[in-house]
Amino acid sequence: MYDFDFERPATLADAVAALKDEGATALAGGQTLIPTLKQRLAMPERLVSLAALDELxxxxxxxxxxxxxxxxxxxxxxxxxxxxxxxxxxxxxxxxxxxxxxxxxxxxxxxxxxxxxxxxxxxxxxxxxxxxxxxxxxxxxxxxxxxxxxxxxxxxxxxxxIPDAAAYVKFEQPASRFALVGVFVSKGSGGVRVAVTGASEEGVFRWADGEAALSADFSPEALDGLSVSTGDLIGDVHGGPDYRAHLIGVLAKRAVMAAG
Amino acid sequence: MPADGGIGAPNKRREDVRFLTGKGRYTDDINVSGQAYVWFLRSNVAHGRINSVDTAAAQAMPGVIRVFTGADFEAVGGIPCGWQVTDRHGEPMQEPAHPVLAQGKVRHVGDPIAAVVAETVEQARDAAEAIEADIDELPAVVDMKAALEPGAPKVHDDLTGNLCYDWGFVEENREAVAKAFDAAAHVTTLELKNNRLIANAMEPRVAIGEYNSATGDHTLYTTSQNPHVIRLLMGAFVLGIPEHKLRVVAPDVGGGFGSKIFHYAEEAFCTFAAKEVNRPVKWTATRSEAFITDAHGRDHVTKIELALDADNNFTALRTETYANMGAYLSTFAPSVPTWLHGTLMAGNYRTPLIYVNVKAVFTNTVPVDAYRGAGRPEATFQLERVIDKAARELGVDPIALRRQNFITEFPYATPVAVEYDTGDYVATMDKLEEIADLAGFEARRAESAANGKLRGLGVNCYIEACGIAPSHLVGQLGARAGLYESATVRVNATGGLVVMTGSHSHGQGHETAFPQVVAEMIGIDPNMVEIVHGDTANTPMGMGTYGSRSLAVGGSAIVRATEKIINKAKKIAAHLMEASEGDIELRDGQFSVAGTDKSVAWGDVTLAAYVPHNYPLEEIEPGLEETAFYDPNNFTFPAGAYACEVEVDPDTGKVTIERFAAADDFGNIVNPMIVDGQVHGGLGQGIGQALLEQAVYDEDGQLITGSYMDYAMPRADDVPSYVVDHSCATPCTHNPLGVKGCGEAGAIGSPPAVVNAVVDALQRAGKDVTHIDMPLSPSRVWQAMNP
Incomplete structure (x- = not known):
């Protein structure tokens, strides 16, 4: 990694102040940032560790x-x-x-x-x-x-x-074991939510059609026949947009089943 | 289990004590006083013309000792290739230059352009980033067939094109094979790819060069499977250092799987630079560097055709393969798709006519060379897949079709130039059906179906040629080396032994298994025997470890040297007991005179050898140390039958391996526990190839799967609990131990079993799927089910 200054403020206010410096980057658990630094893919001038903040x-x-x-x-x-x-x-x-x-x-x-x-x-x-x-x-x-x-x-x-019912089902990408597609389903006072990770070029998103169907009938069968648009979905060596679109439906059903 | 811990005993691996407690001494654990560090500036384009490399700014950076470029290596040799293949027209292969640092062009992502030697590795890396390399990017060739099109960009401007060789085997059979196909009642054709792999040894490569300016001695510490081979190749062909002034040390090595056989540019660089800067120079690969510099494996594109008569007998086999060489010829690359592949195409079957065509192709990718199995997995995969496809087309049981065509009489001369000395394919298949409980498959399938899963069964056989190899034969085939093995057995005065072997252990358990052989022969505790390997300074010239050769060839050398020891010890014992040498018997570490109660112990004799007060000095010299070189007179032919049961999730395409059984014939077994472990490891790698692993390049020659984020390695939960059996043993007929070798079997035999099983599962579910290319990732399987 490149050289950088390191700071470990004791209070939230000090940490916020430290981050006002251009070139400062916050360091939390470091599970993404540290490997990135080791590969010299980032060059922050200063790391501001959040590890000492009791407020967090x-x-x-x-x-x-x-x-x-x-x-x-x-x-x-x-x-x-x-x-x-x-x-x-x-x-x-x-x-x-x-x-x-x-x-x-x-x-x-x-x-x-x-x-x-x-x-x-x-x-x-x-x-x-x-x-x-x-x-x-x-x-x-x-x-x-x-x-x-x-x-x-x-x-x-x-x-x-805390919802009345919820479940997350992840289908792992074979190499990284991050989510190739992951679907989180919940049903609570705010209604039904279906959030999808791993699948979209735009990051995590809510599957509106799935939410509408499940709001009417919170059962796996309610999702039958629904399809997901492949427009923004990721295609890579682990699966194309059509595969990810298909998995969203499969995993959403499994999540509903698991949520009971 | 033998009570004495000799041959056949499942002794625990003594080396594991240090490996499992962090006491191993790997190359990176070695630090030489005053050492500097090197960082390589590597090409980030697959193909480019080097206009200039400006090192002035880098040279002025803190801590920099010297910056090297390709120009510094113009006076020395290039990285040599150890095997010359002759093409089907009788012409030698095209063999490009391979400079230590790039000269004129870069030819793959990772090709080294320059190297900085500095006080610390961070300083070297900082300075490497300050080098200004002016490179015009050129169009890259990645796809093999595209590389052979007229007008394709040339990887090497001075060659006629990207074809390394066009090999035909057996060329004289070409017409006869064509006629047999014309006359066939049925022909099955299959086009497939054998996916490109990266070995991913747990330990990345490391090299440390050291030079003593007072004595002119060079030392290279390196992560190698064969230090003597590196000494010979690098000393004689690259740097011009005579062997007596060059020591190569390969200490504990954390896995090789073939990728550490070869001589790499970094080894030559560190050795060369150490003299130039008069400082030891150390290089430790990062994992990212390993992905783009370690030789890759496999990468074949194949069309195979099988001809059968009306009774389903195999009548002919024809294959056409494109084999990727990458940008340069790695040490043994040309031999892998030819002699290690074509000669195995008969498999376990009586096919009278076979023709194998292989086109080796240069591309702008990392060099490709041997990887666990090396050519034999590629042969086995296509053969066992096409037989399976034929059985399905003909509506016959795949096992029955195999049994019908088995070779049953030995020795058997194949139409592809090898002679199987022994084997019993019927017995291994019988054993497989038993241990895999094939009779219970239908019940398990019904259970899977009740859970919404598609269950399939895949069965196949394999044969491999191990114990590499008879030197006179491989010399005719183009090897630029002999393939004997050596051993020196040194007996100490107090009776303990040190065996110095030319083999190298990097996970195989030599330090445990080899003593069992010596202990068995003398009748002593194996703990009295120590194994020394990995240092050219204290071991006899050996060819190293690969091709499942160490016990068959290296073990045989140990047997021969130990026989010499015993013969001399009997002379000493005869003298001590005032008996005739011919009457001396050795049993359980005691020499006795036949028909009497006279005896002396092993330790009495060894002491006499070194304290020769009462000794036949007029007949023999004092001391007890003998060396033997063993050159095999044939390959060995391990064979087996494997069965895989998979479940496919029809909703996601995910394949899980539910059961895997392996019935192997390895001949005699020295340590069955180590054999189990070797098979388990091989199966894990084969399953990795079948389901997970693949090196993928984009059309510009960038490695898409250049880290573990995208290159999928098998993990513990990807593999089942294996059932392995090696009780069907037909001992090798031509080496003194009757052993055949077991290191590669699992990786050779398992990929077709997995793919056969998945195709079976899908066909039973009514899907019109005849083949899926590896790796059978969830998305590929789902796509095949939902075209």
């Missing part, structure tokens, strides 16, 4: 909402019992090393088009809380590795309304 830590559930601190690792999310579908999703990310270093805030801020957490946030109708504001998931994800975050904005927590 902790999990709590009350009033039907699970609040997850942004620095919470996947392994910690996997260990909570208030939102089982979210726990199962976190338990399926990466390998034990990744799950014990990677954080939910880092994953959402990175918005990898094949990551699992964006599907959970969008599919749950979560709220992304930052040092400056609260952003509904519907407004947070804005494209491949793009989010609504400003350069000096730090995610502090994610609030998940």
């Amino acid at each position: 830590k902790g999990l709590s559930a009350s009033g039907g909402v699970l609040t997850v601190g942004a620095a919470t690792t996947h392994a910690q999310v996997a260990g909570q019992t208030d939102y089982p579908a979210l726990a199962a999703l976190a338990a399926g990310i990466g390998d034990p090393h990744v799950r014990n270093r990677g954080t939910i805030g880092g994953s959402l801020a990175n918005n990898d088009p094949s990551a699992c957490y964006p599907a959970a946030a969008l599919g749950s109708g979560a709220t992304i809380v930052t040092n400056a504001r609260e952003i509904p998931a519907d407004e947070f994800f804005s494209g491949l590795f793009e989010t609504a975050l400003e350069d000096d904005e730090i995610i502090t927590a994610v609030r998940f309304p």
Whole structure:
């Protein structure tokens, strides 16, 4: 990796201030950033570690909402019992090393088009809380590795309304075991949501036709005959847009079945 | 299990203690005082003309000792090729130059343009980024057939085109084979690809060059399967260093699978640069570099045709293969699609007429060479796939069709120039049907169907030629080397032995298995025997480890050297017991005089050899150390039958391997546990090829699958719990151990079993699918089901 300055602020305010520097990059769990640096694919002048910020830590559930601190690792999310579908999703990310270093805030801020957490946030109708504001998931994800975050904005927590029923089903890309396609389905007070990751050139998205069908009848059969437009879908050595479109339907049905 | 831990005992691998506790000593663990580091600037285009390489800025960077370019290597040789193939018109193959650093053109992504030697690896890398290489990108050729079209861009301007050779085998049979096809009652044709693979040894390649300016001695530490071969190739053909001034050390090596047989430019660079800068020079490949510099494997495009008579007897076989050589000829590349492939096309079957045509092609890709099995998997895959297709076309049972055409009498001279000394294909198939519980398949299929899954059964046979190889024969076939093996057995005064072998162990378990052979012969504890390998300074000239040759050839050399030891020890024992040498018997480590109760122990004799107070000095020299070179007089022919059961998820196309059984005939077995492990590992790699692995280039010659994000390696949960059996043993008739070799079998025999099983599952489900090219990824299987 190239040389860089390293800073580990103790307070959120200091971290935000540090990120105002042009050339500064936030470091959360580092599960994407560190390999990128090692391959010299990024050249930040300064890394601002978020590891010492107490404001980003902790999990709590009350009033039907699970609040997850942004620095919470996947392994910690996997260990909570208030939102089982979210726990199962976190338990399926990466390998034990990744799950014990990677954080939910880092994953959402990175918005990898094949990551699992964006599907959970969008599919749950979560709220992304930052040092400056609260952003509904519907407004947070804005494209491949793009989010609504400003350069000096730090995610502090994610609030998940706990649905009545939910499940995430991932079909793994054979090499990376990221989601070739992953579908998160939930049914709660806000209605039915179907969020799809891994499939689109635009990143995570909601499958509107699927949501409409499931709102009328929350059963796998309700999705029979629906098809997904291949327009924005990814084609690569692991599968073409038509295959991914097909998988969205298959996995959505399986998720509905698993959600019960 | 033998109580003495000798031949046949499943002794635990002694080397695993250090491997599993982090005590292995790999090349990267070696650090030589004063060493500098090299970073290679590599081409990021597949094909380009080098206008200039400006190193001035790089040379001025902190820590830089010297920057090298292709011009620095104009006075030395290029990377040599170790095998010359003669084409079907009697002409030698086209053999391009392969400079250590690129000269004039770059020919694949990863081709080294320049190299920076600096105090630290980061400084070397920083400086490499400051080199200004002015390169005009040229159109690349990636597809083999396109590369042979008139007007295609030429990888090497000084060659007539991109055809390395057009090989016909057996050329004299060409017309007779054509006639047999004309007369056939049925012809089955199959076009297929054997997917390009990357070995992905756990340990990336490393090289450290060291030069002693006082003595003129060079040392190269390197990740190699055959240090003596590297010493000979690099010393004689590249750098002009005589062997007595060049030591090559290959210590613990973390897997090779063929990819560490070859002599690589980085080895020559580090050796050369160490003298130039008068500092040791170390290079450790990154994993990303490994993807674009380690020789790749396979990459054949094939059309195979099988002719049968009205009774379903095979009457002729014809194949046409395009074999990718990549941009340069790697050490043994030309031999892989020819002599290691064409000679195996008879398989386990009586096919009287065979013609094999292979066109080897240069492309703007990484060089392709031997990878576990090397030519034999390609032969087995196409043959066993076309037989399966023929059975389905004819509506006969695939196993019955195979049984009907089995070779049953040995020795058997094939129409492709080899003679199988022994085998029993009926017995291995019988054993397979038993251990795979083929009788229970229908019940398991019904159970899968109840769960919404499509179950299929794939069965196939394989044969391979191992114990490579008789030197006089391979010399006629174009090898520029002998393929004997060597051993020195040194007995110490107190009775322990050190065996110095020319073989190299990089996962095969030599340090455990070889002592079992010596211990068996003398009747002592195998822990009294130590194995030394991997250093040209203290081992006799050997050819190294590949082609499942180490026990068959290297083990035989150990037997011969140990026989010499025993003969001399008997002379000493006879003297000590005042008996006739001819009456001396050796059993359980005791020498005795036949018909008497006189005896002396092994240790008494070895002590006498080194403390010759009471010794026949007028007849024999003191000491007990012997060397033997063993040159086999034939290949060995391991064979077997494999069965794979898969489930296909019809909704996603995902294939899971539910059962896998392997019945192998490896001849005699020295350590059955190690054999099990070798088969398991080979099956894992074969299943990886069948379901997961593929090196993919785009049309510009960029490697799309250049990391583990896109190159899919098999993991533990991709493979089932295997059932393996090697009780059907027909011992090799021509080596002293009766062994055949087991290292490659799994990788050779398993890909067709997997593909046969998937095709079976889809056909049973009513799908009109006759073939799917590997890897059988979910999307490919789904596409085949939903055309």
